[in-house]
Amino acid sequence: xxxxxxxLKEVILESGIEVKPIYRPHDIAHIDYExxxxxxxxxxxxxxxxxxxxxxxxxxxxxxxxxxxxYETNQRFHFLIDHGQNALNVAFDLPTQMGLxxxxxxxxxxxxxxxxxxxxxxxxxxxxxxxxxxxxSVSLTVNxxxxxxxxxxxxxxxxxGVPRDRIRxxxxxxxxxxYIGRGTWIFPVEPSIRLIGDTLEFCAREVPRxxxxxxxxxxxxxxxxxxxxxxxxxxxxxxxxIDEVLDRGLSVDDFAGRISFNFDIFGNLxxxxxxxxxARRLWARIMKEEYxxxxxxxxxxxxxxxxxxSGLTIEEPENNxxxxxxxxxxxxxxxxxxxxxxxYDEAYTIPSAKASLISLRxxxxxxxxxxxxxxxxxxxxxxxxxxxxxxxxKRIVAEMRRVDEQWGGIVNAVxxxxxxxxxxxxxxxxxxxxxxxxxxxxxxxxxxxxxxEAPPEVELHEYRPEAMEEQRQRLEEVKRTRDATEVEAALxxxxxxxxxxxxVMPAMLRAVRAYCTLGEITSVMKEVFGTFQEPVRI
Amino acid sequence: xxPILIGEAMTSHxxxxxxxxxPGLDGHDKGAKVVAQALRDAGCEVIYTGLHKTIDEIVxxxxxxxxxVIGLSILSGAHLPLTEQLVERLRERGLSDVIIVVGGNIPHxxxxxxxxxxxxxxxxxxxxxxxxxxxxxxKGERQ
Numbered sequence: 001x002x003x004x005x006x007x008l009k010e011v012i013l014e015s016g017i018e019v020k021p022i023y024r025p026h027d028i029a030h031i032d033y034e035x036x037x038x039x040x041x042x043x044x045x046x047x048x049x050x051x052x053x054x055x056x057x058x059x060x061x062x063x064x065x066x067x068x069x070x071y072e073t074n075q076r077f078h079f080l081i082d083h084g085q086n087a088l089n090v091a092f093d094l095p096t097q098m099g100l101x102x103x104x105x106x107x108x109x110x111x112x113x114x115x116x117x118x119x120x121x122x123x124x125x126x127x128x129x130x131x132x133x134x135x136x137s138v139s140l141t142v143n144x145x146x147x148x149x150x151x152x153x154x155x156x157x158x159x160x161g162v163p164r165d166r167i168r169x170x171x172x173x174x175x176x177x178x179y180i181g182r183g184t185w186i187f188p189v190e191p192s193i194r195l196i197g198d199t200l201e202f203c204a205r206e207v208p209r210x211x212x213x214x215x216x217x218x219x220x221x222x223x224x225x226x227x228x229x230x231x232x233x234x235x236x237x238x239x240x241x242i243d244e245v246l247d248r249g250l251s252v253d254d255f256a257g258r259i260s261f262n263f264d265i266f267g268n269l270x271x272x273x274x275x276x277x278x279a280r281r282l283w284a285r286i287m288k289e290e291y292x293x294x295x296x297x298x299x300x301x302x303x304x305x306x307x308x309x310s311g312l313t314i315e316e317p318e319n320n321x322x323x324x325x326x327x328x329x330x331x332x333x334x335x336x337x338x339x340x341x342x343x344y345d346e347a348y349t350i351p352s353a354k355a356s357l358i359s360l361r362x363x364x365x366x367x368x369x370x371x372x373x374x375x376x377x378x379x380x381x382x383x384x385x386x387x388x389x390x391x392x393x394k395r396i397v398a399e400m401r402r403v404d405e406q407w408g409g410i411v412n413a414v415x416x417x418x419x420x421x422x423x424x425x426x427x428x429x430x431x432x433x434x435x436x437x438x439x440x441x442x443x444x445x446x447x448x449x450x451x452x453e454a455p456p457e458v459e460l461h462e463y464r465p466e467a468m469e470e471q472r473q474r475l476e477e478v479k480r481t482r483d484a485t486e487v488e489a490a491l492x493x494x495x496x497x498x499x500x501x502x503x504v505m506p507a508m509l510r511a512v513r514a515y516c517t518l519g520e521i522t523s524v525m526k527e528v529f530g531t532f533q534e535p536v537r538i
Numbered sequence: 539x540x541p542i543l544i545g546e547a548m549t550s551h552x553x554x555x556x557x558x559x560x561p562g563l564d565g566h567d568k569g570a571k572v573v574a575q576a577l578r579d580a581g582c583e584v585i586y587t588g589l590h591k592t593i594d595e596i597v598x599x600x601x602x603x604x605x606x607v608i609g610l611s612i613l614s615g616a617h618l619p620l621t622e623q624l625v626e627r628l629r630e631r632g633l634s635d636v637i638i639v640v641g642g643n644i645p646h647x648x649x650x651x652x653x654x655x656x657x658x659x660x661x662x663x664x665x666x667x668x669x670x671x672x673x674x675x676x677k678g679e680r681q
Binding site: 094100108113114182183185314346347348424427428431432435444460538 | 562563564565566567568571572574575576578584586587588589590592614615616619620643644645646662663664666667668
């Protein structure tokens with residue numbers, strides 16, 4: 001007697017891939033271990049960029065932190081380091097990210113709100129007081145004004161006695177994604193790419209252990225893209241930066257290995273793991289086959305994989321702690337070099353100390369209690385994961401081709417607002433599926449108890465408005481005590497470097513050392529470069 | 539860059555005109571763009587300012603475009619000072635009848651404060667699009 005097969009619900013991933021209920025050996029028969037997967041630490045690095053991965057060293061844990069004045073931020077840094085965090089990810093306030101001083105009228109109400117305020121080198125000196133920056137790797141989340149902030153960081157390191165060739169860390173410094181999502185752009189596209197080229201070139205020559213650019217699929221995904229688009233657009237962007245530097249006569253092996261990536265985690269667990277494995281393989285292939293890289297390091301896709309805010313909910317915020325734990329698990333199963341989690345309270349405001357600590361503890365528990373460091377790439381060889389990894393890679397390649405063929409390349413697509421439009425359309429589509437219940441969010445569109453709209457009993461970070469006044473006073477003090485003649489001369493050199501097209505970094509280093517303010521330097525740059533005119537398309 | 543009109547009239551009478559605005563330095567525009575598309579699909583005429591607008595620029599656009607509703611989208615935490623400024627400027631320009639709604643990352647405790655300042659409604663992150671559309675359709679109708 002024939003057994004009646006049950007009617008199963010169709011499963012289609014966000015990337016458009018249809019999932020079968022069962023995978024078998026023949027689904028991966030076309031995959032060759034040596035060619036497509038490879039040993040961990042060997043081309044094409046599908047299994048990870050190091051031979052022993054977490055067995056040798058667990059991933060770096062790096063919660064995003066910073067608020068108020070540099071003094072307050074310095075305290076939070078020490079709090080996180082005291083609790084076992086081994087790296088820092090610095091949040092700057094919006095005026096700093098937009099090149100405005102704390103006393104600028106446009107900065108009113110925003111000073112120290114979503115990150116720490118930086119006006120001059122003095123603030124960076126305070127923020128990194130007693131932080132051993134030769135041992136703690138520091139990530140600076142800054143984009144449009146990177147040359148200035150990087151110059152400050154290098155100068156702080158030198159003042160601490162750390163020579164340039166021993167400075168470690170990362171600046172985000174990915175402007176193309178800022179036009180797509182996150183929005184802290186200042187200058188037009190072309191000079192912005194040139195400035196990124198300047199930092200890559202300068203660091204390749206002078207600060208060789210530093211990662212000057214972290215290309216962010218993360219914010220593209222957070223703005224609404226699919227996981228496939230996240231990787232595809234990030235890779236198109238990374239290639240645009242590489243092409244800029246190649247035009248200056250450096251070889252790809254001189255600098256491309258110092259470009260890292262920042263990717264997003266939320267949504268389907270298997271899809272994310274396959275996304276990261278596919279991304280690693282594809283980047284290695286692009287660097288080797290398309291760019292002719294010779295050094296394995298150039299082919300290794302190094303990433304921070306972060307638990308994304310888009311997966312978290314304002315409803316029942318404690319559930320976000322559970323979501324964060326699964327995101328951390330995904331990062332660990334995906335071979336991320338660094339991980340960070342959005343905290344459970346971030347749908348309300350920037351995280352409290354308690355929320356940051358829970359995120360850090362989540363990762364520590366995973367690494368130290370659950371066996372995630374025992375063996376490399378534990379999902380390798382799974383019929384489903386290997387099949388899905390290959391499917392994701394194919395779709396990422398197709399999306400990259402679309403950017404080039406339909407949109408005339410990523411630089412054009414961003415300048416014209418085409419990527420932005422596509423991502424916004426995708427965001428709307430996702431939101432509608434969420435609101436119709438097609439995509440389930442527990443406690444939001446399923447199992448929601450109507451009428452229970454009481455505010456959550458979680459303690460939130462409180463903004464301290466006095467931070468602005470304190471910051472302004474310190475800025476005033478710095479301006480009063482600096483050498484005005486050197487300030488003038490240094491700003492003139494910045495202008496000249498921007499106009500002449502030579503690398504801006506030496507001029508930036510002189511300017512920050514003279515305690516020129518971030519706003520003063522940015523104003524000079526705006527005068528030379530102009531500002532970006534946003535193509536508003538929806 | 540001029541703001542652009544992104545909706546078409548879908549009804550015979552004057553459709554509700556909504557300005558979706560991003561004041562200040564905050565660059566998070568996903569919510570603003572999602573709401574703009576939902577309102578457009580619901581038949582509103584939607585104008586989106588783009589990022590980094592001052593309150594004065596927003597008021598200027600609101601006047602030029604003769605809007606019924608301004609939707610402020612703020613995720614940086616600066617919603618109280620920015621909303622207060624907008625209400626003041628609109629009052630100064632004799633535009634107190636323009637409906638203000640505020641969306642973004644808004645803690646519970648700030649919601650009554652925003653209403654007190656003069657916002658007609660607050661739609662924090664996670665709000666239902668249908669609620670936003672229903673509210674604006676009802677309130678935005680010219681008396």
